[in-house]
Amino acid sequence: MIESRTTQRNFDGVRKSFVTLGSSLGAIVLALVICAVLLLLTGKDPLVAYRQILETGLSGDKLLEMLKRATPLMFSATAVAIGFKMNLFNIGVEGQYLFAALIAAEMGTHVSLPAPLHVLFILLVAMIAGAAWASIAALLKIGRGVNEVISTIMLNFIALSFIQWLFDNFFRDDSDGGLNVKTTKIAPSGRMPDLVHNRLSGMFIVALIVVALYWVVVFRSRFGFQLRASGLNPIAARTAGIPANRMVLLALMLSGAVAGLVAMPSVIGDVYGYGPSATPTQFGFAGIAVALLGRNHPVGIVSAALLFGFLDSTSAELQLSGVPSSIVKVIQAIIVLVVVIVNEASSRWLNRRTAERAAIALKGLASVA
Amino acid sequence: MNRSKIFRIITYVLGPLAVISIVRLWTDQDALTSSNTVGTALRLTVPILLAGMAGLWAERCGVLNIGIEGMMILGTWFGAWGAWQFGPWVGLLFAVLGGMLGGFIHAIATVRFNIDQIISGVVINLLAFFGVRYLSDLVFVGQPGGGVSQSPPQTSAIPRFDLPILSGGQIGGWKSPDVLAWFETRKWFILGDIGGIGRGLTSNLSWATVIAVAIVPISAWVLWRTRIGLRLRASGESPVAAESLGVMVNRLRYGGLLVSGGLAGLAGGTLSIVASSYYRQGQTAGRGFIGLATMIFGNWRPSGVLGGAMLFGYAEGIKLVASDSIAALFLFIAAVSLIFFVVAIIRRLRVRSLFALGIFILSTIAYQTVSTVPESLTQSLPYVVTLIVLATANQRLRPPAMAGVPFRPGEPH
Amino acid sequence: MQLGDTKPNQDLLTSDAVVVELTNISKVFPGVVANRDVSLKVGRATIHALVGENGAGKSTLMKILYGLHQPDSGTIAINGVARQFKSPSEAIDAGIGMVHQHFMLADNLTVLENIILGLEPTKFGVLSLSDARARVRELATSIGVALDLDVPISELGVGQRQRVEILKVLFRGAEILILDEPTAVLVPQEVDELFVNLRRLVSKGTTILFISHKLDEVLTISDRITVIRQGSTVATVSPNTVDRLKLAEMMVGSDLPKPGERTTKIGATTRLAVRGLSVLEKGRKNPVRNVSFQIAEGEIVGIAGVEGNGQFELCGALLGLLSSEGTVEVGGKDVSNLSIRERLNAGLAYIPFDRHREGLMLTAPLWENALLGHEATLSRGPMIDFTAAKKACREIISRFGVLTQNELVPAFVLSGGNQQKLVVGRNLATARTVLIAAHPTRGIDVGAQAAIWEEIRRSRDSGMSVLLVSADLEEVLGLSDKILVMFDGEITAELDPKSASPQILGKYMTGAR
Missing domain, CATH: 3.40.50.300 (P-loop containing nucleotide triphosphate hydrolases)
Structure with missing residues (x-):
């Protein structure tokens, strides 16, 4: 009896993962087919483009670049996923990470600490700054009932202006001269060492650690359970004694804290400072896409970030071979749209199947009893 | 009834006008109501207004549209391409069609497949941004003046005109007098302002602007005076009740989203065809989201969207025109808070009147003392105002009750 | 409880006066028998009350009549013609309207818009609002309801909302009106107003099925009362032959369960x-x-x-x-x-x-x-x-x-x-x-x-x-x-x-x- 229960259990889990994986892969293939049609319509040979992507992407150099490009995506997708797990849509990762990048870059120049502590300090400041910016949306939601979708969108734009103002008036360092102004360069002690010289920052490891911590905190810890419960049924969670407002605040601050790390590969791994044109943008929105593609699951997030990183890494060569590099981004967007649609359909199907199977199994149980 | 109507006109039209006029005369900032400022403001208002109306159409039928920005991007690109190929009017048509493509994708995703409306909108923004980049690479690269982030310049533009008599337009070859300009140059109290504002609104007008502004009353009429409009609004307010009365909710949502996409596309088209003569990457500059902000600000009503768009357009216009944008900003805030103060006093809302008075005093002091407040902060004005409105007036806003909630016809509720 | 003496009342109805006839209706939900062999005759232009405890099966029976549920067995006849309603719209076409306990109204639309939705008087697709207003106003005055038609529903009280629902149903030409616990949400004064409206409706030929468990009200308003207990009809009576005690007895049943004997004592703390x-x-x-x-x-x-x-x-x-x-x-x-x-x-x-x-x-x-x-x-x-x-x-x-x-x-x-x-x-x-x-x-x-x-x-x-x-x-x-x-x-x-x-x-x- 016990044995059969265990096999049954494994079987259930395997089937669910299989359906999830299968539907995601199927959706990706479907998306590629749609893109192929679009390529054909615009007079490009999809096979040439896809072969080019595969050939360049799979070379050793490009695989390193894939990891590099996946790093910020892993941070921002995790930040978005934390919100999703509580049914909160944090569109504000963009503003949170840019704000955090500026503050952390600036604060990083004002302390002198031994190397590991200095790096840690900057990361900590980034997380606090991201959490602080995210907490505005949380407080608006708790105190005034303002929907976080709208408030985080607005806060993104407000952050952009605010950052520009802070930078122009207080933090910019013109001593370098030239057009590409930045904050003062962070001292070597505050720089994240490279994993592969000039190719891959140590932030990649930090990203893996953060995703692992996301798994531990959200999927394994008590706090994570309360967070997920508040997302699944807020009323039931509150009735069971989980404080609703505090969970909103903590979830959004945690999301913002992780968002704060998004630009760190650039700030302490590459540019060693913040600059309006040096610090990468748009990762907040890409993170939403990666989180959706990865279904908010840690393994999914890492896989999706790697897939996006892989595609991104090939864009330069693609351009050279006559296919506009932006097709990569189009493919990414279409993949996400198709995956979301297919997920919706497949989870409905899976739920129906689960219910049917349970009904059959129960008939068996009842007849035994 | 009649008396309260007159009273209302005085409060809402002449009151603010008088306030602005006083501020203008007091501070000698003629740019506040100059025809130049108002004309610029009008041009800047139009895309925001159309984006706001796009949001209104979508949410009124029950679907949130975060993808307006993306649909606008499609509008700028297809509009510019059409205008480049076939002239400006065809360009505007292509802009509308481009936006409708975005609206259609949104409808397929949210209405047909029932996916989260926010997610669909976000993805459409990404798709549009990179999709047009891809298309530019195919179509514009190698053309004279074109490139991956820019279209070749158009050779013709939508005609512009001055209104006869009011702004010296032509009537059959006869150049009529420019009455408003005469008033504007006199700078008299209120009359000078009417001259400036009126001239800004009636001179050098693009027909596209006229069409855009006409969409406000047309939308209001369709949504509130026709059968399809009533059913569309019912689909956003209570799809269950509407369905129980035989209304085809999903069909209407498709329609609403096509209109929404078309308006967003037109908004984009006005940017790449009317406000400039070429497509440029990043041309929309977040105006789709400002449009959403005006929709919220305008309480999901066409007149409110118009008001919100005018406010934000004016703020942007005065920043561009008046060299001393900082002073202008504080003047503007002072004027607005004074209006609120007056309204609050009339309505006997003590707390609110004190609040408005406080802002007025602070902004006036700021105007007198602060000489440099950076432009970067004024850029965020629409967003800050929206957050303040949401935070303070949330209970009084009336969004469509079921906007954002997926609806599956025929299921028990 | 035998109440045989009240049964013949039902047979007093001549066949052409019977508007609704439900015969041997049964409905089983998984694990629960909602209706068991229920039969009911409702006379034209009468107020017929259905009383019973929560969960006795009144609402299920009415939802079957309205086409929201399909009976497992039994027949429905309207005006002597056998009917099967697969959906509410078929019931609406047969002249049946139902006002649910939870209103189906769009809060931000006006009273008029809510009433005419789906059946709007138009000219070339443009709403004929004055026409609609006149028709609704006429309908309203005919049953003695005064309502401002141009305010949004959100500004109305519960009683007024209910009136809007009733008007909505009447606007669709309903001759048989089902009201599910209409007084549950009303204050006494509103109940009185409602009853005046209902009386007027009946005087104009409308038949009303009135679900309630408030016995005083039922006795005041009804022409005939059917008591339902545990899914079955107990009796159909005339209000002048019973009093509220007798009704309550019929509703609750005579043999109440005995409290379980307990072996432990209630503590002192x-x-x-x-x-x-x-x-x-x-x-x-x-x-x-x-x-x-x-x-x-x-x-x-x-x-x-x-x-x-x-x-x-x-x-x-x-x-x-x-x-x-x-x-x-x-x-x-x-x-x-x-x-x-x-x-x-x-x-x-x-x-x-x-x-x-x-x-x-x-x-x-x-x-x-x-x-x-x-x-x-x-x-x-x-x-x-x-x-x-x-x-x-x-x-x-x-x-x-x-x-x-x-x-x-x-x-x-x-x-x-x-x-x-x-x-x-x-x-x-x-x-x-x-x-x-x-x-x-x-x-x-x-x-x-x-x-x-x-x-x-x-x-x-x-x-x-x-x-x-x-x-x-x-x-x-x-x-x-x-x-x-x-x-x-x-x-x-x-x-x-x-x-x-x-x-x-x-x-x-x-x-x-």
């Missing part, structure tokens, strides 16, 4: 003390007013009452979900100003009214559902102890007899009864001192019901104090040591279940003092 508790609500009459009671160790206090008389708010206030005035003491400790979690820790346990809304995470596995509220104990440090959590769930499953293959399936696959067992099990699994059980057996099959009752008795015997809120008289009488009747937000009577008669219970539950 007070476990739950409530003093002067009021729930405040802006813009509405306070739903709970000045409620006080005490429950001793090992005692079950039942709160009887028709639903919607403040029971829900009372539970919410006890648990801290709603803000309230007055004091609540659990185990001698004042918890009035504590958070929900702190109150739970002080010894409260809660079986919620609605297991889907307040109890379960439907897509989460059973063990996570069982874990909800017990995260603190089933943890090691800050981490969830998965083995312990799953083991705890398995214990609940076996102890409470939850029928499921394992603890890993999502909650939505369980039947209602098994879901409820899980919720009950979750809240009884750990030692708490006070249990608030709100409708612990609603909508579940008889077997699960008996099991849950047994568990509540067992908890009581182990010294737990239980507040049992239920609209099911069998449940309240069968379990309680003391019964409090709640009506309109107040406790109106305290009864001993041993001596409680159906008459007395019916009387208090329907508003007498």
Whole structure:
């Protein structure tokens, strides 16, 4: 009896993962087919483009670049996923990470600490700054009932202006001269060492650690359970004694804290400072896409970030071979749209199947009893 | 009834006008109501207004549209391409069609497949941004003046005109007098302002602007005076009740989203065809989201969207025109808070009147003392105002009750 | 109870005067027989009331007539023609309209827009608003309703909204009007107004089916009354041949269940003390007013009452979900100003009214559902102890007899009864001192019901104090040591279940003092 229960259990889990994986892969293939049609319509040979992507992407150099490009995506997708797990849509990762990048870059120049502590300090400041910016949306939601979708969108734009103002008036360092102004360069002690010289920052490891911590905190810890419960049924969670407002605040601050790390590969791994044109943008929105593609699951997030990183890494060569590099981004967007649609359909199907199977199994149980 | 109507006109039209006029005369900032400022403001208002109306159409039928920005991007690109190929009017048509493509994708995703409306909108923004980049690479690269982030310049533009008599337009070859300009140059109290504002609104007008502004009353009429409009609004307010009365909710949502996409596309088209003569990457500059902000600000009503768009357009216009944008900003805030103060006093809302008075005093002091407040902060004005409105007036806003909630016809509720 | 003398009344109806005829209608929902062989004849231009307790099957019967449910057996005839309604729209076409207890109105649309929606008078697609306004106004005045047609629904009170619903149905040409508990949400004055409107309607030839459990009202307004108990018709009577006592007796049944014999004694210590508790609500009459009671160790206090008389708010206030005035003491400790979690820790346990809304995470596995509220104990440090959590769930499953293959399936696959067992099990699994059980057996099959009752008795015997809120008289009488009747937000009577008669219970539950 016990044995059969265990096999049954494994079987259930395997089937669910299989359906999830299968539907995601199927959706990706479907998306590629749609893109192929679009390529054909615009007079490009999809096979040439896809072969080019595969050939360049799979070379050793490009695989390193894939990891590099996946790093910020892993941070921002995790930040978005934390919100999703509580049914909160944090569109504000963009503003949170840019704000955090500026503050952390600036604060990083004002302390002198031994190397590991200095790096840690900057990361900590980034997380606090991201959490602080995210907490505005949380407080608006708790105190005034303002929907976080709208408030985080607005806060993104407000952050952009605010950052520009802070930078122009207080933090910019013109001593370098030239057009590409930045904050003062962070001292070597505050720089994240490279994993592969000039190719891959140590932030990649930090990203893996953060995703692992996301798994531990959200999927394994008590706090994570309360967070997920508040997302699944807020009323039931509150009735069971989980404080609703505090969970909103903590979830959004945690999301913002992780968002704060998004630009760190650039700030302490590459540019060693913040600059309006040096610090990468748009990762907040890409993170939403990666989180959706990865279904908010840690393994999914890492896989999706790697897939996006892989595609991104090939864009330069693609351009050279006559296919506009932006097709990569189009493919990414279409993949996400198709995956979301297919997920919706497949989870409905899976739920129906689960219910049917349970009904059959129960008939068996009842007849035994 | 009649008396309260007159009273209302005085409060809402002449009151603010008088306030602005006083501020203008007091501070000698003629740019506040100059025809130049108002004309610029009008041009800047139009895309925001159309984006706001796009949001209104979508949410009124029950679907949130975060993808307006993306649909606008499609509008700028297809509009510019059409205008480049076939002239400006065809360009505007292509802009509308481009936006409708975005609206259609949104409808397929949210209405047909029932996916989260926010997610669909976000993805459409990404798709549009990179999709047009891809298309530019195919179509514009190698053309004279074109490139991956820019279209070749158009050779013709939508005609512009001055209104006869009011702004010296032509009537059959006869150049009529420019009455408003005469008033504007006199700078008299209120009359000078009417001259400036009126001239800004009636001179050098693009027909596209006229069409855009006409969409406000047309939308209001369709949504509130026709059968399809009533059913569309019912689909956003209570799809269950509407369905129980035989209304085809999903069909209407498709329609609403096509209109929404078309308006967003037109908004984009006005940017790449009317406000400039070429497509440029990043041309929309977040105006789709400002449009959403005006929709919220305008309480999901066409007149409110118009008001919100005018406010934000004016703020942007005065920043561009008046060299001393900082002073202008504080003047503007002072004027607005004074209006609120007056309204609050009339309505006997003590707390609110004190609040408005406080802002007025602070902004006036700021105007007198602060000489440099950076432009970067004024850029965020629409967003800050929206957050303040949401935070303070949330209970009084009336969004469509079921906007954002997926609806599956025929299921028990 | 034999009431044979009243039966012939039905036969007095001549065949052409019968508008609605339901014959031998039966309807079974999984585990519950909602209607059993129900027959009903309704005369033209009369007000025909359907009375019965909550869950007696009145609403199901009317939903069958309106096409929302299809009967398992039996026939429907309208004006002598046999009909089958697959959907409400077919019923509407046959001239039937229904006003649901929960209104189907769009709050931000105006009264006029709500009424004409779907059947708008138009010219070339443009609304003929003046035409529509004139027609609706005519309809309104004909039944004596005065309404401003151009204000949004959100500005109307409940009574006015109900009038809009009635107008909406009439605008569609309904000649047979079903009103589901129309007075449940109204204040007395509004009830009077409604009755005037209904009388006018009937005088114009409309037939009204009126669902209620408020006996005084039924006796006032009806031409004929059908009593339903446990899914079957008890009798159809004329209001001048019965009084409210007799009706209450028919409604509740003559043989009430005896309270279960108990072997343990009620303890001396007070476990739950409530003093002067009021729930405040802006813009509405306070739903709970000045409620006080005490429950001793090992005692079950039942709160009887028709639903919607403040029971829900009372539970919410006890648990801290709603803000309230007055004091609540659990185990001698004042918890009035504590958070929900702190109150739970002080010894409260809660079986919620609605297991889907307040109890379960439907897509989460059973063990996570069982874990909800017990995260603190089933943890090691800050981490969830998965083995312990799953083991705890398995214990609940076996102890409470939850029928499921394992603890890993999502909650939505369980039947209602098994879901409820899980919720009950979750809240009884750990030692708490006070249990608030709100409708612990609603909508579940008889077997699960008996099991849950047994568990509540067992908890009581182990010294737990239980507040049992239920609209099911069998449940309240069968379990309680003391019964409090709640009506309109107040406790109106305290009864001993041993001596409680159906008459007395019916009387208090329907508003007498």
